[in-house]
Amino acid sequence: MSVRGKEDQKTAADGQRPLYNRIAVLRAERQLSRQQLAEAVGVNYQTIGYIERGEYNPSLELAFRFSEVFKLPIEAIFSREPLRPLSEELYRREEG
Amino acid sequence: MTNRLALARLTNRIIEALLGLTLLVVVAVILMSFVGLVPAGLAYLLFVFVTVFTVRSVPVEPGAWLGLRIVRRALVALIAVITVDLLFINGFDIPTLIALVLCDFALGRATRRVAGAPDEILDERQAIWRNRAYRFAYLIFAVAAGGVLLASDFVSSDTRQWLANSLQRGGAFISLIQLLAFLPSMVIAWTEPDRISGADLPRLRNGLAAQLAGLLVALCLVIPIVLSLSIVFAPMRISRITHPETIPGTTASSCMYFGAREEVGVGFGASVPLNAVACWNGTTAYESWGLNASDCLIYAGDFATVSTLECRRSTQPDGTLRFTYRVRVQSMFLPFVTRDVALNLALTKNGKVLQFP
Numbered sequence: 420m421s422v423r424g425k426e427d428q429k430t431a432a433d434g435q436r437p438l439y440n441r442i443a444v445l446r447a448e449r450q451l452s453r454q455q456l457a458e459a460v461g462v463n464y465q466t467i468g469y470i471e472r473g474e475y476n477p478s479l480e481l482a483f484r485f486s487e488v489f490k491l492p493i494e495a496i497f498s499r500e501p502l503r504p505l506s507e508e509l510y511r512r513e514e515g
Numbered sequence: 516m517t518n519r520l521a522l523a524r525l526t527n528r529i530i531e532a533l534l535g536l537t538l539l540v541v542v543a544v545i546l547m548s549f550v551g552l553v554p555a556g557l558a559y560l561l562f563v564f565v566t567v568f569t570v571r572s573v574p575v576e577p578g579a580w581l582g583l584r585i586v587r588r589a590l591v592a593l594i595a596v597i598t599v600d601l602l603f604i605n606g607f608d609i610p611t612l613i614a615l616v617l618c619d620f621a622l623g624r625a626t627r628r629v630a631g632a633p634d635e636i637l638d639e640r641q642a643i644w645r646n647r648a649y650r651f652a653y654l655i656f657a658v659a660a661g662g663v664l665l666a667s668d669f670v671s672s673d674t675r676q677w678l679a680n681s682l683q684r685g686g687a688f689i690s691l692i693q694l695l696a697f698l699p700s701m702v703i704a705w706t707e708p709d710r711i712s713g714a715d716l717p718r719l720r721n722g723l724a725a726q727l728a729g730l731l732v733a734l735c736l737v738i739p740i741v742l743s744l745s746i747v748f749a750p751m752r753i754s755r756i757t758h759p760e761t762i763p764g765t766t767a768s769s770c771m772y773f774g775a776r777e778e779v780g781v782g783f784g785a786s787v788p789l790n791a792v793a794c795w796n797g798t799t800a801y802e803s804w805g806l807n808a809s810d811c812l813i814y815a816g817d818f819a820t821v822s823t824l825e826c827r828r829s830t831q832p833d834g835t836l837r838f839t840y841r842v843r844v845q846s847m848f849l850p851f852v853t854r855d856v857a858l859n860l861a862l863t864k865n866g867k868v869l870q871f872p
Contacts, residue, residue: 462638465710474708475640 438476439498442467444505445489460484559738559782559818566731570620581625582710590625591701594618598693601686602663613739613848615693622700626707630699644703651706652698659694739818742783743846746819746854752778753872760792762803770794770803775872777856783818785844789858789872793836800836800862802828811840818847824855834864 446456446467453471457464460481469475477485477497486493580586597615604611629637629645637645667678681687753775760772775789790813791805811826825841838860846852861870 463641466638466640468710469640469708472708478639481639 436499437473439473439500439502440470441496441502441505442485443471445491445496446471449489456488459488559742562731562738563735566728566735567620569731570728581621584705584707584709587625587704587707590618590621591705594622594693594697594701598690601690601693602681604686612689615689619693619697622697622704626700626703628700629703630697644707645699648699648702648706651702655702656694656698660691739783739848742781743818743849743852745782746780746784746844746846746852749779749781749784751856755872757868757871760803762792762794769796769866771862771866771868773805773860773871775858777858777872779844779854779856780817780819783846783848785814785816785819785821785842785856787814787821787840787842787844787856787858789840789860791838791860793838793860793862795834795836795862795864795866797864799830799834799864800866801830802836802838806836806838806860811842814842816844820845820847835869836860836862837870 442456446453451459453467454464457467460467461484462481466475470477482493482497485496489496594615597611597618600611601615629641630648632641632645634642663678667674678687755775756772757774758772760770762770770792771794773789773791773793776786778784778786789805789810791810792803793806794801794803806828808826811823814821822843822845823841824843825839828836828838830836840858842856844854844856858872859870860868862868
């Protein structure tokens with residue numbers, strides 16, 4: 420599932436190619452507030468909001484910090500293509 | 516992160532200690548202003564300085580309404596209008612300057628002072644936006660300041676004179692300082708998207724400085740209003756003194772010194788003096804010194820403007836000397852608050868004082 424919602428058709432605010440992410444879903448799954456996640460990765464809590472909305476593309480360094488916090492590979496969190504829902508990904512994997 | 520937090524806590528402790536010390540000094544200065552040892556205006560400015568210092572030391576998140584981009588853009592537009600307006604009016608018009616200071620204060624809160632923050636306390640997104648804001652601000656400043664300078668210099672002699680007058684009055688200078696100091700913040704406020712709000716907002720810090728900040732801001736706004744209203748509602752304080760005066764070439768008993776001072780307002784107000792010597796000779800009373808038009812310009816105002824309404828000296832057919840000195844005291848903060856003050860002197864040809872404050 421893409422978490423970009425209405426932002427799907429838009430490019431990021433800084434003019435780069437859109438970067439899709441699952442941060443909102445992963446954060447909800449782990450019951451983390453934006454403030455808690457922000458403290459875990461060392462950014463302002465508003466930055467989490469901007470990343471979730473696709474209005475800011477994080478650096479590679481910050482992407483690795485998300486990866487460490489969620490204990491997932493970077494490509495499971497960020498993608499250049501719209502992300503499918505996690506349940507669909509899981510179902511496809513089980514089928515395969 | 517841990518080191519950064521420890522450093523932030525240590526900084527906060529130092530700030531709070533300095534704040535406590537500064538507040539003690541301010542209270543002392545304010546008390547001294549009540550007994551006349553320090554001008555009330557100076558005490559108020561010091562109080563404003565401490566308030567700004569306190570508010571800046573409190574990392575409180577801005578209200579939800581300041582997180583909306585449309586609100587921030589409206590704020591930036593208002594600041595731009597005031598900045599341009601300063602070029603055309605007297606730069607030391609107090610209400611305009613206060614409006615500008617309040618808008619700049621709100622701008623600082625709206626952008627959480629990212630424009631002036633060091634790299635250590637910004638994350639990568641904030642640092643990128645701050646740097647980008649400085650680049651845009653530099654371009655805007657170059658176009659705005661350079662454009663005004665070039666246009667006023669080349670268009671006509673009138674525009675050159677307009678710029679010279681604006682610089683002389685201080686308006687252009689304040690506009691320049693405003694752009695230099697706040698343009699990056701204005702760019703950030705204009706470009707930053709709507710912020711997240713709701714349950715995810717962190718709780719406000721609730722330290723000593725945070726508790727004091729709101730109180731001090733409220734006092735900063737209320738004090739000028741209350742003190743300005745005292746111009747109208749506080750009783751007028753009048754002091755007077757008279758004594759025989761010896762003027763070379765006249766008899767000792769035919770002249771008298773008249774000294775009076777009327778004060779309006781508490782802290783913010785004006786003091787209007789009258790110092791003169793008048794004489795009499797049995798035929799007429801006349802002025803020796805101190806009852807001329809130039810003597811009607813000697814007054815002092817604290818955050819109030821004083822303008823002379825009437826300054827008239829006349830001698831009646833019966834030889835009575837009459838002097839009328841009337842001024843209007845107007846609050847700089849609340850221009851509709853005014854009070855007229857009159858100092859009258861009437862002296863007969865025989866030296867009888869008919870009227871004196």
